[in-house]
Amino acid sequence: IRTTCFISPIFPEITEVFDIIEKIKDFCDYIWLENLNLRGNFKADVMNYIEEKYPPLLPLYREIYNKNDMTYWKILDQKVADYACANDFMYVIDEEPFLRNPTGKPIIINYFYHSQIKQSAKK
Numbered sequence: 001i002r003t004t005c006f007i008s009p010i011f012p013e014i015t016e017v018f019d020i021i022e023k024i025k026d027f028c029d030y031i032w033l034e035n036l037n038l039r040g041n042f043k044a045d046v047m048n049y050i051e052e053k054y055p056p057l058l059p060l061y062r063e064i065y066n067k068n069d070m071t072y073w074k075i076l077d078q079k080v081a082d083y084a085c086a087n088d089f090m091y092v093i094d095e096e097p098f099l100r101n102p103t104g105k106p107i108i109i110n111y112f113y114h115s116q117i118k119q120s121a122k123k
Contacts, residue, residue, distance in 0.1 A: 003027070005106075008034035012064060012072050013057050018083060025089075025106055033080065034111040035073055038065045073112040084108050 005028040007020055012035075021031060038046055043065065050061050063069040077093070084091035088103040093110045101107050 009036035
């Protein structure tokens with residue numbers, strides 16, 4: 001039986017992705033990473049929560065969620081890729097490879113860009 005740890009939603013600068021990976025890496029075959037997606041009525045609620053509880057992060061959240069700036073996710077993507085390389089994890093983007101990493105470690109699967117991929121598939 002193959003198991004997955006799904007780290008979602010990743011809240012920018014709040015979710016400790018690497019700490020979580022370190023804690024679960026010996027217990028699963030796949031580690032899925034998905035960013036926080038704000039759609040519909042939840043967007044205002046989450047933005048208000050960030051403003052109330054994490055005011056220094058509000059400019060970042062506005063860049064990401066009001067201006068659709070993917071810079072934060074691209075930087076995190078590179079950090080995860082570097083971490084994976086340094087620690088012998090297989091790292092893929094938006095795939096579900098039903099195979100095993102030859103090192104015996106989990107495969108880290110990045111779903112940060114799934115909304116873009118879904119849009120391009122519709123064309």
